[in-house]
Amino acid sequence: MSAIPFPAPPADSDAVVALRAEFRAFLAEQLKDRTPRERSDSWYGYDRAFSRAMGQAGYLGMTWPKEFGGHERTAFERAVVVEECLAAGAPVGAHWIADRQSGPSIIKYGTPEQQQLILPRIASGELSFGIGMSEPDSGSDLAATRTKAVRDGDVYRVTGTKVWTSFAHEADYVILFCRTSGTPADRHKGTSQLLIDLKNTPGLTIRPIIDLAGQHHFNEMHFEDAVVPASMLLGEEGQGWDQVMSELAFERSGPERFLSSIELLVQLIEVLKTRQSDAAQITVGRVTARLAVLRRLSRSVAGMLQNHQDAGLQAAIVKDIGALFEQGLPDIARELIDCEPDPRAAGAYSAVLANIVHNAPSWSLRGGTREILRGIIARGLGTR
Amino acid sequence: MLADMIQRLFERSVDDTAQTRARDGQWLDVVWAEVEDMGLPLALLTEEQGGFGLTLAETGEALRLLGLHAVPLPVAETMAANRLLAAAGLPLASGPATLARADHLTIEGDRLVGTVERVVWGEQLDCLALAVGDTLYRVPRSGWTIAETGLSLNFHPRPTIRIDWAVDASAPLPYCPLAGGATVRAYQIAGALEAALDLTLSHTATRVQFGKPLQKNQVVQHELAKLAGELACATAAADLAGEALDRGEFLGVAAGSLRAREAATAGASIATQMHGAIGFTREHRLHLYTTALWAWRDEFGGQVMWAKLLGQAALDAGGPGFWPMVTEL
Numbered sequence: 001m002s003a004i005p006f007p008a009p010p011a012d013s014d015a016v017v018a019l020r021a022e023f024r025a026f027l028a029e030q031l032k033d034r035t036p037r038e039r040s041d042s043w044y045g046y047d048r049a050f051s052r053a054m055g056q057a058g059y060l061g062m063t064w065p066k067e068f069g070g071h072e073r074t075a076f077e078r079a080v081v082v083e084e085c086l087a088a089g090a091p092v093g094a095h096w097i098a099d100r101q102s103g104p105s106i107i108k109y110g111t112p113e114q115q116q117l118i119l120p121r122i123a124s125g126e127l128s129f130g131i132g133m134s135e136p137d138s139g140s141d142l143a144a145t146r147t148k149a150v151r152d153g154d155v156y157r158v159t160g161t162k163v164w165t166s167f168a169h170e171a172d173y174v175i176l177f178c179r180t181s182g183t184p185a186d187r188h189k190g191t192s193q194l195l196i197d198l199k200n201t202p203g204l205t206i207r208p209i210i211d212l213a214g215q216h217h218f219n220e221m222h223f224e225d226a227v228v229p230a231s232m233l234l235g236e237e238g239q240g241w242d243q244v245m246s247e248l249a250f251e252r253s254g255p256e257r258f259l260s261s262i263e264l265l266v267q268l269i270e271v272l273k274t275r276q277s278d279a280a281q282i283t284v285g286r287v288t289a290r291l292a293v294l295r296r297l298s299r300s301v302a303g304m305l306q307n308h309q310d311a312g313l314q315a316a317i318v319k320d321i322g323a324l325f326e327q328g329l330p331d332i333a334r335e336l337i338d339c340e341p342d343p344r345a346a347g348a349y350s351a352v353l354a355n356i357v358h359n360a361p362s363w364s365l366r367g368g369t370r371e372i373l374r375g376i377i378a379r380g381l382g383t384r
Numbered sequence: 385m386l387a388d389m390i391q392r393l394f395e396r397s398v399d400d401t402a403q404t405r406a407r408d409g410q411w412l413d414v415v416w417a418e419v420e421d422m423g424l425p426l427a428l429l430t431e432e433q434g435g436f437g438l439t440l441a442e443t444g445e446a447l448r449l450l451g452l453h454a455v456p457l458p459v460a461e462t463m464a465a466n467r468l469l470a471a472a473g474l475p476l477a478s479g480p481a482t483l484a485r486a487d488h489l490t491i492e493g494d495r496l497v498g499t500v501e502r503v504v505w506g507e508q509l510d511c512l513a514l515a516v517g518d519t520l521y522r523v524p525r526s527g528w529t530i531a532e533t534g535l536s537l538n539f540h541p542r543p544t545i546r547i548d549w550a551v552d553a554s555a556p557l558p559y560c561p562l563a564g565g566a567t568v569r570a571y572q573i574a575g576a577l578e579a580a581l582d583l584t585l586s587h588t589a590t591r592v593q594f595g596k597p598l599q600k601n602q603v604v605q606h607e608l609a610k611l612a613g614e615l616a617c618a619t620a621a622a623d624l625a626g627e628a629l630d631r632g633e634f635l636g637v638a639a640g641s642l643r644a645r646e647a648a649t650a651g652a653s654i655a656t657q658m659h660g661a662i663g664f665t666r667e668h669r670l671h672l673y674t675t676a677l678w679a680w681r682d683e684f685g686g687q688v689m690w691a692k693l694l695g696q697a698a699l700d701a702g703g704p705g706f707w708p709m710v711t712e713l
Contacts, residue, residue, distance in 0.1 A: 270703035285695030289642035292713040378605035
């Protein structure tokens with residue numbers, strides 16, 4: 001039997017039903033002025049005020065211990081909040097990475113001082129994180145990382161370049177994956193993670209990388225003999241590889257990754273409502289079926305996480321199929337409606353389609369390319 | 385437990401010889417007798433209805449195993465027909481049965497008259513659970529003759545039958561037979577796709593070309609990953625449909641059934657391609673599954689019918705109502 005098991009997701013408890021209703025009301029109020037075009041930014045949307053509101057209402061750090069400002073709720077309850085945010089096009093960018101992976105990494109590996117310094121402020125929506133993994137010569141092949149941190153008394157001196165760091169120009173911290181001994185030829189050995197204070201690190205310069213849509217999300221972080229207190233070492237020196245794999249597991253195990261273009265589907269349905277046809281019914285029906293099944297698979301992953309099961313393989317499948325789904329929607333829409341998409345259009349449909357067409361290519365790149373995900377799945381099937 | 389029993393039964397009794405006989409139109413009476421001994425026709429009934437009170441997970445597994453072994457008998461159809469008959473309070477089938485909808489049939493005096501196309505194993509059945517409008521009829525085999533032969537893509541009988549029957553068993557229709565049939569087909573599709581993945585993994589591990597097993601090629605690995613993804617979708621889709629049928633919510637049946645049908649198409653295509661020419665023959669077992677997948681994906685309402693039903697509901701929900709509708713599926 002070769003099937004990769006997806007256990008049936010737990011039925012919604014009364015608490016989950018109540019949470020969903022309460023959270024939908026919260027979002028309706030918070031997002032009442034958000035335009036369809038803005039909603040279509042999905043998790044690229046960055047709004048500190050929204051993240052603070054999330055934190056104050058108890059929707060961040062939901063599964064974390066109370067001593068760190070968390071709320072000790074279930075992984076499944078967190079998954080409800082995450083999917084409702086994405087479905088509503090909430091601007092989650094200012095807390096997304098911190099809540100999903102940086103915070104959990106600090107809970108797992110951080111010193112008590114680091115935990116007290118950072119975790120409560122993530123949970124309250126004050127602190128924003130970026131990811132410090134990719135480099136110009138080290139994308140999917142993370143073990144080829146070159147950025148070097150050399151211990152010098154009670155500081156590390158860091159030299160190297162990281163790229164694709166979303167919101168580094170806005171965020172407060174990144175967890176930097178770097179080499180504390182040896183050379184890139186040593187691969188996994190000699191790597192470590194450092195907490196970098198983006199606003200207070202002498203020798204760090206941040207430069208924008210403008211994406212093809214003309215938007216500034218990505219950055220290059222250049223470290224030139226940058227000084228980082230040794231107290232900001234996360235976990236153990238030399239254990240960076242295992243730690244970064246654990247961080248990636250948090251990044252990849254989430255149930256998100258099929259809702260990035262949901263706003264286009266919402267606007268498509270609004271347009272088709274007034275021009276019904278067999279083709280419209282059939283297409284919307286098939287898309288709805290795909291979405292419902294992806295959501296079930298995603299809920300299955302959330303259920304596995306709640307039971308502390310390793311869901312890495314299942315998450316890779318959801319991400320692979322989910323990215324195809326969300327990337328496929330613009331072309332499905334184009335088969336039904338003639339429209340020249342315009343990024344500055346006043347009409348919701350045209351502007352949303354433009355934004356989605358521009359951004360869709362990134363969805364099968366970040367968080368593990370399609371090729372990397374399929375390699376993970378194939379390994380899980382026993383082929384390598 | 386039940387799954388183990390079913391697994392053992394079909395491993396033993398549905399071998400290649402049995403498959404060939406069934407494909408030649410023979411009825412596997414010995415296997416059917418064992419199916420009945422095991423009580424499988426009653427598997428979808430509640431305890432109050434005379435069933436075993438199995439959980440959805442258990443019945444789902446049983447139905448998947450029917451697909452995993454490409455069982456060439458109308459076992460799933462009989463299970464679905466009995467579920468519908470029991471819900472209507474009509475007597476259960478005392479042998480193989482299926483379920484259908486035929487709104488064009490007419491009542492002439494006390495007789496139900498008309499033709500029903502493509503009835504699964506129509507000649508061998510004990511009875512047919514037939515919906516006409518809002519009424520469910522339990523038509524016994526004596527109530528029809530074979531008007532025309534027909535064949536499914538996996539070479540099982542799908543005759544057109546001519547019904548002319550003095551109605552003596554009918555009740556208000558509890559739910560559409562197509563929903564019951566589409567749900568069991570979704571599980572069977574998931575089972576057949578699992579078999580297709582197993583065969584494809586095994587073939588690509590043992591078949592050596594250019595000095596290495598096929599599955600050491602990255603391009604092959606990625607196709608295997610896609611096939612595993614389609615299997616995951618089909619399995620989740622079947623469970624979605626099964627749970628929805630249980631709640632009597634047919635939009636969920638539509639969603640699950642549709643996605644399982646899509647997975648049948650995509651999965652059969654990948655599995656065949658990865659087998660190379662041998663997958664296109666009757667010498668290799670893969671064809672049992674691919675031909676079944678091609679047959680099952682178009683039965684009990686086609687994908688156009690189900691897609692229109694679900695699509696119209698989504699359009700009615702409108703943009704703002706769309707996501708709340710999805711979370712209810």
